[in-house]
Amino acid sequence: MMRYVIEDTKYCFKYAFDTETGAYVRTGILDDKGRDTGKDPFQASFPHLIDVGIMGHCIHGKTGLCAKAGVGCYQSGLWKEEPNMTVEDFRWIAEQCKGKTNQFALGGRGDPDQHEQFVEILQICRENQLVPNFTTSGYGMTPEIAALCKQYCGAVAVSWYRSSYTLRAIQQFWMQA
Incomplete structure (x- = not known):
């Protein structure tokens, strides 16, 4: 099992994926202090x-x-x-x-x-x-x-x-x- 977190620095959000279960979660757009703004990222730098x-x-x-x-x-x-x-x-x-x-x-x-x-x-x-x-x-x-x-x-x-x-x-x- 492998769980990992990827940070999308271009669009300011993070996402995590569990290779065993397929569970996927992502944050909203993060502000300059790393806090979730609640705004949904429209796109990613690379396809998931x-x-x-x-x-x-x-x-x-x-x-x-x-x-x-x-x-x-x-x-x-x-x-x-x-x-x-x-x-x-x-x-x-x-x-x-x-x-x-x-x-x-x-x-x-x-x-x-x-x-x-x-x-x-x-x-x-x-x-x-x-x-x-x-x-x-x-x-x-x-x-x-x-x-x-x-x-x-x-x-x-x-x-x-x-x-x-x-x-x-x-x-x-x-x-x-």
Whole structure:
């Protein structure tokens, strides 16, 4: 568990985040003596959550299962195929965000849990005090991946694809609870 406080000196407020529970609190704008003025900060110097597209292609979409389930893909997963983000690029982004942001929403074109270096990506997040979250179709979910998610992730959402693999993924997460 890691709790930390970040001071936003540009917009004059502080915020704290608990990587174990996801609890987040922030002050109002602080005056020159460090007292809370009660005024809500309008913005921050750095985002508190960043969406990082680690997936360049989607096995689930390529199979046509999204279309079969009646789910439209906003990422063109049925037609587009690009490489997944490299671990080196991901590490660079994570290191730039350490101590400035709280969470990474892992995404892109496909299920983040199917990235060939998913374990390393989760580890890099935690090394840099970032809590990873993501949404999956559950298509390739395994008990091993579900256990990794319990260990490293703040939240995982399973989209409803009206299929047995979606129900199986939910069940695998449930077994980790």
